[in-house]
Amino acid sequence: MNHSDQIVPHGHILRYNFRERLTHWVAGFSYVYLLLTGLAFWSPWCFWIAALLGGGQVSRMLHPWAGLIFAGAVFYMYGMWAPQMRGTNADKAWWKAVRYYSTNQDDKMPPAGRYNAGQKFLFWGFFWSCLLLLLSGAVLWSPQYFPLHSLLALRIAILIHASAALFTIGLFMIHLYMGLFAERGAFGSVIRGDVSLAFAKRYHPGWYEEITGQTTSPKK
Amino acid sequence: MSQATLRVQKISGHAGSVPGEDAQREYTVCKLIDTTTCIGCKACEVACMEWNDLPFGETVFDNTYQTMPETRWNYWNLILFNEHEKDDGSLMWLMRKNQCMHCAEPGCLAACPADGAIVQYTNGIVDFQQANCIGCGYCITGCPFDIPKMNPKTHRVFKCTLCSDRVSEGLEPACIKSCPTGCLHFGSKDDMKDLAEKRAKQLREHYNFPQAGVYDPAGVGGTGVVYVLHDATKPELYGGLPSDPHVPWSVKIWKGPLKWLGNVAMVGGLVGLFVHYLRFGPKAREDEDINPGGPKS
Numbered sequence: 001m002n003h004s005d006q007i008v009p010h011g012h013i014l015r016y017n018f019r020e021r022l023t024h025w026v027a028g029f030s031y032v033y034l035l036l037t038g039l040a041f042w043s044p045w046c047f048w049i050a051a052l053l054g055g056g057q058v059s060r061m062l063h064p065w066a067g068l069i070f071a072g073a074v075f076y077m078y079g080m081w082a083p084q085m086r087g088t089n090a091d092k093a094w095w096k097a098v099r100y101y102s103t104n105q106d107d108k109m110p111p112a113g114r115y116n117a118g119q120k121f122l123f124w125g126f127f128w129s130c131l132l133l134l135l136s137g138a139v140l141w142s143p144q145y146f147p148l149h150s151l152l153a154l155r156i157a158i159l160i161h162a163s164a165a166l167f168t169i170g171l172f173m174i175h176l177y178m179g180l181f182a183e184r185g186a187f188g189s190v191i192r193g194d195v196s197l198a199f200a201k202r203y204h205p206g207w208y209e210e211i212t213g214q215t216t217s218p219k220k
Numbered sequence: 221m222s223q224a225t226l227r228v229q230k231i232s233g234h235a236g237s238v239p240g241e242d243a244q245r246e247y248t249v250c251k252l253i254d255t256t257t258c259i260g261c262k263a264c265e266v267a268c269m270e271w272n273d274l275p276f277g278e279t280v281f282d283n284t285y286q287t288m289p290e291t292r293w294n295y296w297n298l299i300l301f302n303e304h305e306k307d308d309g310s311l312m313w314l315m316r317k318n319q320c321m322h323c324a325e326p327g328c329l330a331a332c333p334a335d336g337a338i339v340q341y342t343n344g345i346v347d348f349q350q351a352n353c354i355g356c357g358y359c360i361t362g363c364p365f366d367i368p369k370m371n372p373k374t375h376r377v378f379k380c381t382l383c384s385d386r387v388s389e390g391l392e393p394a395c396i397k398s399c400p401t402g403c404l405h406f407g408s409k410d411d412m413k414d415l416a417e418k419r420a421k422q423l424r425e426h427y428n429f430p431q432a433g434v435y436d437p438a439g440v441g442g443t444g445v446v447y448v449l450h451d452a453t454k455p456e457l458y459g460g461l462p463s464d465p466h467v468p469w470s471v472k473i474w475k476g477p478l479k480w481l482g483n484v485a486m487v488g489g490l491v492g493l494f495v496h497y498l499r500f501g502p503k504a505r506e507d508e509d510i511n512p513g514g515p516k517s
Contacts, residue, residue: 044235056354155470
């Protein structure tokens, strides 16, 4: 397979094309809105966020619609990325060595492809949580449209909605930390789309080899 | 609706203290419903709609007296008609005026995330403040009696106010005023409990209702509406009155362990990531040439 079209000038590789970047930010902005309004409904200590975003009623009204946008973006990502996110044997080795990854000893990590096992976990975590949030959210939304309601379904839906949301908050915090602080160059990849060859070589050697056709330098 | 002369002792979705908490001693008010003398005339239903200016809703006819199947956002007071077959094969009516029970520990208030959308006055009345309601419907899941109902058009939730506007002016609720048989009483909780127990005793000793008793469920801290029932051992016969109502398990888990776990995890996660950055820093330093020829980001 020829990947030379992904090599861009100045020693960079295209990591995310325009379609991928746009989808990421549709999901990103809708998620942040959902997070802020969701936190307002989660605790009285955060209800001021709802006031800041136009009031409790507006937040309540827009939250489900933002949820539909977010779910749409996540399912579109599924279409784009699911094949690349399948688990491999290399991922098992990655998880075994995750302590090196989290202590910045990346040279001791088994080589990752376009996505390492942690990124795959983030993807599937968001995907399945999004599915749960969508289903439970639809149940919670329904009393506004159907006078017939099932109290049991509503009660279960609240617990699922809150639990799944908390799980995504954990994923989101790590995602933000990695993208903004830990991996310099990662944020640019989802804005401009490209990363440096050195970035690709360092964090995604398998992918680097696939794109450039060059082998990475031997491991220590 | 806002009741200036009533002080508030509990507020939904509220961070911080509550103005009326421990500030004033007041009688806990209570409505007593003696189901044994109710004749099902529905005068209380009409009085409720009249006083509260509720728009009329469509009735249904299914060959029974039950022309409204359940309370609605614009129908807060409903008599439930139950034909009960006694052990000897004869029939009797079990008629129960159904409305908000004004629990001492209201599940609706516990579940509500909107600041001030549900309040409990120091006299025990639980009142919805529709101006603050955000229409999430969480109160509906918190009620063990299935009372709060949402107006599908405005997305605000409504229920019986125990005529808090009348009570604040020293009047009895509209339903009480309209009852022709005197099966409805209104007063302090202590007085109503006393009256109810006396009536139950009378029913047991003189009217051949050996199981007669008072319904004031302890699971929700007692209620601001108490019933005298012919058979207090089977409240379910009266249109599904729960024998042991509680704030639902879902609200308890959600507002208890899940909330604590979630808050600890969220704050712990933020602190943990910050400390991780202090300890290990970024994966590559700025002076390492990880982005040759490109802007640093």
